[in-house]
Amino acid sequence: MTILKLAIRNLRGAGIRTWLNAIALSFAFVAIIFGQGMMQGMNKQAEDASTAFEFGGGQYWQKNYDPYDPLTLEDAHAPVPPVLESLAAAGKAAPVLVVAGSIYPQGRIKPVVLKGIDPAQRILALPTGALGDTTDELPLLIGARMAKSTGLAVGDQVTVQWRDVEGAFDARDGRVVKIMETSVVTVDVGQVWMPLETLQGLAGMGGEATTVTVAKGMSNVPAAEGWNFRAPAYLLSDLRQAVKTKTVGQLIVFTILFLLAMLAIFDTQVLSVFRRRREIGMLVALGMTRARVIVLFTLEGALHSILAALLGMVYGAPLFISLGRKGISIPGGDTWGYAMGDKLYPAFTIGLILGTTLLVFIVTTFVSWLPTRRIAKLNPTDALAGRGA
Numbered sequence: 594m595t596i597l598k599l600a601i602r603n604l605r606g607a608g609i610r611t612w613l614n615a616i617a618l619s620f621a622f623v624a625i626i627f628g629q630g631m632m633q634g635m636n637k638q639a640e641d642a643s644t645a646f647e648f649g650g651g652q653y654w655q656k657n658y659d660p661y662d663p664l665t666l667e668d669a670h671a672p673v674p675p676v677l678e679s680l681a682a683a684g685k686a687a688p689v690l691v692v693a694g695s696i697y698p699q700g701r702i703k704p705v706v707l708k709g710i711d712p713a714q715r716i717l718a719l720p721t722g723a724l725g726d727t728t729d730e731l732p733l734l735i736g737a738r739m740a741k742s743t744g745l746a747v748g749d750q751v752t753v754q755w756r757d758v759e760g761a762f763d764a765r766d767g768r769v770v771k772i773m774e775t776s777v778v779t780v781d782v783g784q785v786w787m788p789l790e791t792l793q794g795l796a797g798m799g800g801e802a803t804t805v806t807v808a809k810g811m812s813n814v815p816a817a818e819g820w821n822f823r824a825p826a827y828l829l830s831d832l833r834q835a836v837k838t839k840t841v842g843q844l845i846v847f848t849i850l851f852l853l854a855m856l857a858i859f860d861t862q863v864l865s866v867f868r869r870r871r872e873i874g875m876l877v878a879l880g881m882t883r884a885r886v887i888v889l890f891t892l893e894g895a896l897h898s899i900l901a902a903l904l905g906m907v908y909g910a911p912l913f914i915s916l917g918r919k920g921i922s923i924p925g926g927d928t929w930g931y932a933m934g935d936k937l938y939p940a941f942t943i944g945l946i947l948g949t950t951l952l953v954f955i956v957t958t959f960v961s962w963l964p965t966r967r968i969a970k971l972n973p974t975d976a977l978a979g980r981g982a
Contacts, residue, residue: 596885600892604900607865611897614857618901618957621854623909625847626941626949630913631921632843634939636836638776640829645718646777648828649687650809653677653820658691658803663706666693667756670801674817677805685811687714688802690792694755696785698743705785707755709792716808719780723771724788731767731791736781740772747772753785758797765795851953855960862894862964887965894961898954913941 604611658669673681673688680686690709695702710717712725724732731753735745745751747769754764767787775781793799807814814822876886920936 596889596892600889600896603889603893604896610861611900614861614897615900615904617857618854618897618953619905619909621847621851622901622905622949622953623912624850625953626905626909626913626946627939628843628847629840629945629949630916630939630941631937632836632840633942633945634937636833637940638938639832639836642776643779643829643832644809644825646775646780647717647806648825649716649806650811651807651814651822651824652828653805653807653817653822655803656819656821663693666691666706666803669803670758670798671819672800673802673805674820676815677817677820680807680815681711681805684715685808687711687716687806688789689804689806690789690796690798690801691803692755692792692796692798694753694785696743696754697752698745698749701743703743703783705783707753707792708784708786709789710786711789716806718775719786720771720773721786724786727770729768729770731765732770732787733767734771734773734786735769736784737772737774738778738781739784740769742782745769745772755796757795763795851956855956858894858897858957859960859964861897862890862961865890865893865964887962890965891958891962895954895958897961898950898957901953902950913939917941 655669655671657665659665670690670692677686677688681688687710692707692709693704694707695704697703710719710721710724712721712723714721719734721734724734733751733753735743740746743751749769750766751769752764753767754762756762773781789802793801805820816822873886876889877883916939920938923937
């Protein structure tokens with residue numbers, strides 16, 4: 594306790610030097626939490642949106658289906674197995690038929706992917722109910738980005754072309770009945786949704802599907818011959834890898850910032866040991882062991898991290914609370930390839946804050962200890978005379 598009181602007194606005596614070190618360290622402290630919170634928020638927001646609008650609790654893929662190869666769509670369809678049909682009938686699965694096609698908005702041709710889905714499904718957050726609440730022969734659901742790129746609006750008529758199971762091309766006029774707002778690009782750009790039975794009839798693929806999305810939280814997924822089940826972890830792996838890559842780049846910047854703050858602490862400790870040689874000699878002459886003197890100087894450096902945490906809390910806490918509630922506007926965020934829309938909500942968790950605080954404290958303590966090792970070699974007589982290092 595005596596050493597702690599002495600360390601606090603010495604910090605107060607250092608005056609402006611103590612506050613400058615604490616402020617510099619607090620900036621690094623807040624920047625690390627802010628950056629990591631941004632990445633965690635981006636990851637969580639994108640995963641939640643992708644799960645809600647596209648992946649659900651996982652998907653069954655017809656064995657020939659490859660979402661990255663449109664050439665596989667011609668053969669990527671098969672009758673829905675009875676076990677999956679029963680899940681769909683119970684409201685626990687949503688079959689989707691995927692067919693390559695084109696639309697002709699305003700006389701232009703645009704390749705699209707036609708997707709048929711049950712209008713009554715509740716597995717995905719897609720507003721498919723609009724497909725069933727209409728008397729139009731061919732109702733169409735598109736996303737806001739798709740509507741913007743094609744110039745289509747609700748009520749507009751557009752020609753839809755596809756190739757059926759026999760390889761013959763056919764076309765029909767459809768009407769846009771709903772434009773949905775979603776941050777998930779992969780269910781919006783280049784996608785045209787229609788009722789499942791309608792697309793099955795147009796393509797001559799009665800009772801068939803390409804994928805079957807199951808409800809979230811299903812613990813036991815049955816096996817289906819000719820269909821491969823993809824768990825959410827598999828479906829989200831690309832997104833997580835992209836976020837991980839950006840996190841690594843971010844850590845490089847934060848490491849540089851953190852090292853600059855540590856350099857300030859290190860220089861302060863070196864200067865402190867050099868200028869306080871007589872004090873060190875007096876403490877040793879009065880009976881304080883060299884080990885306790887080293888602890889004293891190390892504790893003084895470590896207290897900078899505690900003071901920095903308190904300072905960071907003063908201006909960081911209101912900032913983090915405000916950003917967590919209001920989010921950060923990101924113009925053009927929907928073009929980044931992440932399902933996060935135009936506003937990002939950072940995620941500042943207790944684990945992130947406590948982990949960063951602990952990291953800063955440990956590193957600061959270590960950096961503070963390094964220069965104090967010279968005290969063990971200091972001769973008390975020389976120190977009292979102002980000599981020695």
